[in-house]
Amino acid sequence: MSVRNVNHRQAQQTESDAEREARRQAEIARRAEYERHRSYRLVDADQHYYEPDDCFTRHLESKYADEAIVVRRDQADGLGRLYRAGKRLRHISGPLGERTSPPGALREYFKSHGEVRPDAGGVRAQDHPEYMNDRNARLKVLDEHDLEAILLLPTLGVLVESECCAYKDIDPKVWYALMRSFNRWVEDDWGYGADGRIFASPLVSLYxxxxxVVEVERLIAAGAKSAILRAGPAFGRSPADPxxxxxxxxxxxxxxxxxxHLGDFGYQDTFAREWGYGRSHYPAALASGFEAITCAGDRAMSDTIVALIFxxxxxxxxxxxxxxxxxxxVWLPPLLEKMDMIWGRGVRDKxxxxxxxxxxYKQHFWISPYYEDPWREIIExxxxxxxxxxxxxPHPEGLPEPLDVLEEIGIVTPDELKLIVRDNTASLLGI
Structure with a gap:
């Protein structure tokens, strides 16, 4: 779980019930006004699937079978547990869709420390084919949500590279075979946007x-329009290393x-250890307060931006x-200001x-704020x-429906709204 917009949440924590209801009514009225001007469908830059058990094994070459990332269901509770090469993964307890919550269950919590929806928990992604790997079911949901297209991203897939590779004790050929197998599953079940609607994003790695290069060339040939790269250092190098x-x-x-994208950046196995943390067996969601602040969320992304630019x-x-x-x-404006200050007084980079x-930054990056972030500040x-x-x-920390963003985005012009909720992402994906 990432650290969200603390300042915005604190400002709303003191709301009375009447004030919260007044805010909700204002948000609903703003949505209605935006809907009056909207004659297009949205292009959503952050949707997810929950992976099936065979996502890392379906296409794995047989010679790597002993090194596979597998789900075992051999205990009395019947729940899956993740292993690689026979060793249980430390950071992820099991398939993340096995015990989850409905889309948007945490919406009010993230906005204002409000109550978690009473139906939170008790959802099995396996009971919702549109969450898992049923393209037709997902396309039906896209139509129901008035979506033109989506960028479709992993849930489990962004959480395994660091643990597999952190200590460089895995043969590179093995890691790329595991990742390639996952990407081929993505190609099988979702595809890279040939239909103009579902643009799944495969994994790439600088291990x-x-x-x-071999894998990125294969992905390009297969039609990928985007690829997910883990933020943070590239296993002893800067990702900007020539x-x-x-x-x-x-x-x-x-x-x-x-x-x-948000994921496991490896900081718990590197940075946190220098402070005496990061050594025990735990799911990533149960990290200490120190680890939540220094190892998760925007920390690795900030470091990556600095490394790539400088x-x-x-x-x-x-x-x-x-x-x-x-x-x-919310972390971006102060980061850019600090970078400019450092650049202006001279640095010793080669x-x-x-x-x-x-x-x-403005020439090369596009950013998706959290729905509770101050959108106008980021736009400016x-x-x-x-x-x-x-x-x-359909993650619980997201929105119940994509169009709910019209209640969250704050005050923007109709032209600005169209750029944010459709045109910018459409352009990046070549729609």
Missing amino acids: DPELA VFDPFWARAQEANLVIAF GDLFGRFPNLKCMIIELGS VKISEPPSEV CVGVDRVVYGSDW
Whole structure:
């Protein structure tokens, strides 16, 4: 669980019941006004599936069977538990859709520390084919939600790389075989947007510079429009290290959008250990307060932005496009301000970037704020053409329905609204 917009939540924590109801009525009225001007369907930049048990094994070459990421259901409770090469994974207790909550169950909690919906918990993704891997069922939901298209992202898939690779004790060929198997499952069950509606995003990794290029070339040939790269250091290197230039070159040549998404960034197994944390067996959601603040959420993303910009990645690849999804946005304005200050007083980097970091950022990044974030502040910071909308559906921390964003986005013009909830993401995906 990430640390959300604390300041905004604290401002609403003191609401009385009457004030909360008045706020909700104002949000509903604003939505009605936006609906009067809307003649288009949304393009949602953050939707998810819950993975089936065979997502990492269905296409795994037989010679890697002993190294597989598997789900075991061999205990009395019947619940799945995740293992790799016979060893249980520490950070993820089991398939995340097995015990979940309805979409939007945590909406009021994240907005104002309000109550969690009474129907939270008790949902099995397996009972909802539209959550799992039924394309036709999901397309029906898209129509019901008035969605033109979605960027479709993993749930479990973004939570295993760090644990598998953190100590460099896995053969690179094994890791890329596991990841390739997962991506081929994505291609089977969801696809990369050939229908113009469901644009699934596969995984890429910088664990090995050469094998990273092999997989990204395969994905491009398969039609991928975007790919998810784990934020944070690249296993002892900066992701802007020139050793990875062939990977970035392929992404730029193919106009492949690189997406950074909330996940396990490996900081609990590296940074936290320097402070005496990160050593016990626990699900990631049960991290300590120290780990929640320093190892999750925006911390790794902030570090990655700094590394990519000051490492002059975009000087070498001026047409790269990156998305920041489900990592919030309130941290971004102060980060850009600090980067500009450091740049302005001179730094000792081997390569000097030629313009302020905030300007480099605006040329290469698109960001999806949390629905409870101050949208106007982010729009004014980076420009409305660099803000996208993601509902996080069907996760409980997202919105019940994507169109609920019209109640959350605050005051924007009709033209700004269309850019945020449709046109910006549509352009990135080539719609």
